Amino acid sequence: MAAKLTWNKLCISRSEVELSKVLRCGQTFRWKNIDDVWTFTIKDRIVLLRQNDDAVEYSHVPHHKKSDDGDIRSQGETKSFLQDYFNLDITLGDLYDHWSKKDGNFKRVLKSSPFQEFKGIRILRQDPWETLVSFICSSNNNVKRISKMCEALCVEFGDYVNEYAGVKHYSFPSPEQLLSSPSLESRLRELGFGYRAKYIYATASRMTGDEYPDITVEKLNSMREEDYETAHNFLLQLMGVGPKVADCICLMALDKHDVVPVDTHVYQIALRDYKFKGKRDLKTLNPKVYNDIRLHFKNIFGDFAGWAQSVLFTSDLSDLNNGINKIEQASSSVKRLKTESENIDHNEAEILTKSTVSKRIKVEV
Numbered sequence: 001m002a003a004k005l006t007w008n009k010l011c012i013s014r015s016e017v018e019l020s021k022v023l024r025c026g027q028t029f030r031w032k033n034i035d036d037v038w039t040f041t042i043k044d045r046i047v048l049l050r051q052n053d054d055a056v057e058y059s060h061v062p063h064h065k066k067s068d069d070g071d072i073r074s075q076g077e078t079k080s081f082l083q084d085y086f087n088l089d090i091t092l093g094d095l096y097d098h099w100s101k102k103d104g105n106f107k108r109v110l111k112s113s114p115f116q117e118f119k120g121i122r123i124l125r126q127d128p129w130e131t132l133v134s135f136i137c138s139s140n141n142n143v144k145r146i147s148k149m150c151e152a153l154c155v156e157f158g159d160y161v162n163e164y165a166g167v168k169h170y171s172f173p174s175p176e177q178l179l180s181s182p183s184l185e186s187r188l189r190e191l192g193f194g195y196r197a198k199y200i201y202a203t204a205s206r207m208t209g210d211e212y213p214d215i216t217v218e219k220l221n222s223m224r225e226e227d228y229e230t231a232h233n234f235l236l237q238l239m240g241v242g243p244k245v246a247d248c249i250c251l252m253a254l255d256k257h258d259v260v261p262v263d264t265h266v267y268q269i270a271l272r273d274y275k276f277k278g279k280r281d282l283k284t285l286n287p288k289v290y291n292d293i294r295l296h297f298k299n300i301f302g303d304f305a306g307w308a309q310s311v312l313f314t315s316d317l318s319d320l321n322n323g324i325n326k327i328e329q330a331s332s333s334v335k336r337l338k339t340e341s342e343n344i345d346h347n348e349a350e351i352l353t354k355s356t357v358s359k360r361i362k363v364e365v
Helices: 072-085 092-102 104-111 114-118 128-136 143-157 175-179 184-190 196-208 217-225 228-236 243-253 264-273 287-316 330-354
Strands: 008-010 032-034 037-042 045-051 056-062 160-164 167-170
Touching: 008 072, 037 160, 037 167, 045 072, 045 160, 056 072, 056 160, 092 104, 092 287, 104 287, 114 287, 128 143, 128 196, 128 217, 128 243, 143 175, 175 196, 184 196, 217 228, 228 243, 243 287, 264 287
Parallel strands: none
Antiparallel strands: 008 056, 032 037, 037 045, 045 056, 160 167
């Protein structure tokens, strides 16, 4: 019989963090919503969150091999994880006030009725290795399918942690765990990862092999202490990582709060709302245009430009109903990913073949 959960409070309002928005806006891909409880697996526990207007309540389910003592130390570890993960030392309200004073468009967006649905958007501070692999999976992809890929990695290669509400939870696999498969790339293709399988295999191999002694998980983690250019260039050494993916990792895992990852949507916002001088029918964001847009937003919003851009980006979306909170048992989710890939990979190949004549803007990687 499962032990009774002990719930504690983080006294933080929805204006500072809105779980239903932050956990579904394309930053993170492994949170599940089970009967209004958000769940996430770290190495030795399942973290549980639920929210009301005045607080975020948290609890955890320990690893199935550990006793559920519910002691103060375990509760404190969960609290520390959450404070770090959600960057709670940064006050979102102060940033909103600062941006509103500096930028008339942000002030207008802040007062608009659609924005009221998108308060509490903040940048997360995620595990660098998981963020790296997740955004390698993001190439030509959507949030729902990226989430299924991350779940497939956990089920296939991670450790079983425990169950919550009848749903099995697994940890995110290390490079060593991925490479424990005798034929990782082939297995990933079987699971529906398509061409991304090669990128994940190559990246895991570089992180663990003797051929690249300066490319390790420890070195990746140390990029939090380095400047943006050093971190960005380190990431570009890895297969499947182009400028945008590198910038997503810098912003969402490596403490580079001023970095603005640029894609089609951000380019259109820059043209429409921020007087960026560019061609509306531009087919390719070449490195110069990409960097010019990034610096354009940094000059407006300063040290937290990446945070400001995330608010503008999310508030500009028409819908966050991306399926990330749809719960399926892990095995059925993996099977569906594989089935979908049989159709989607063919379409992706078509997209890549036709990309030179496409009228949609792409980012060169």
